[in-house]
Amino acid sequence: MFHFFRQPQMPTAREALPGRPQAMAVTNRHFVTGQPLLPPFPAGLELALFGLGCFWGAERRFWQQAGVWTTAVGYAAGFTPNPTYEEVCTGMTGHNEVVRVVFDPKTVSYQQLLKLFWESHDPTQGMRQGNDVGTQYRSGIYWHDEAQRRLAEASRERFAVALTAAGRGAITTEILPAPDFYYAEDYHQQYLAKNPHGYCGLGGCGVAYPD
Numbered sequence: 001m002f003h004f005f006r007q008p009q010m011p012t013a014r015e016a017l018p019g020r021p022q023a024m025a026v027t028n029r030h031f032v033t034g035q036p037l038l039p040p041f042p043a044g045l046e047l048a049l050f051g052l053g054c055f056w057g058a059e060r061r062f063w064q065q066a067g068v069w070t071t072a073v074g075y076a077a078g079f080t081p082n083p084t085y086e087e088v089c090t091g092m093t094g095h096n097e098v099v100r101v102v103f104d105p106k107t108v109s110y111q112q113l114l115k116l117f118w119e120s121h122d123p124t125q126g127m128r129q130g131n132d133v134g135t136q137y138r139s140g141i142y143w144h145d146e147a148q149r150r151l152a153e154a155s156r157e158r159f160a161v162a163l164t165a166a167g168r169g170a171i172t173t174e175i176l177p178a179p180d181f182y183y184a185e186d187y188h189q190q191y192l193a194k195n196p197h198g199y200c201g202l203g204g205c206g207v208a209y210p211d
Helices: 055-063 085-089 110-119 146-165
Strands: 046-052 068-076 096-103 139-143 174-177
Touching: 046 055, 046 110, 055 068, 055 096, 055 110, 096 110, 096 139, 110 146, 139 146, 146 174
Parallel strands: 139 174
Antiparallel strands: 046 096, 046 139, 068 096
């Protein structure tokens, strides 16, 4: 028999789960860096927000980058306020698994973070990353200002050329204004540092971002 993969579908706002007004309680200390997870952050630091598959492995890619002050995982770009992980996994919140990156632009540029983003996953797969299938695994860049928007869109065009040259498909990454960020449960924060042998399905597509 032939089996055809069907892409998961985003719910509408009316279909989405109702959520709750209470924010998720998290320990305000990064397990690796010791820095706070919650704002306010020191002056001069900037925010970036990315979705690139399972947030366990995605977060590790960014906290290992020099110039990144702290990271946190959460849910964004959907409809349900303050969702739980179980709710997100139903596909009925519309949220993506995302990584909030707090970085020092004097040490690492947003452009360098974009390079890390593109090379750390396959941005051509739609609502999935490898064996991880669902709306929460889609590729996304969520910009905080016009400078980030311009850099994100230019980087997508640049990487698309490299992917085409390598015989890969079209980019499915969404580029949107940064939405509300909802912290994920405490056990998800820096998961792969707390569980060194834990699952990480994140993998690049073997194409380098052009320097």
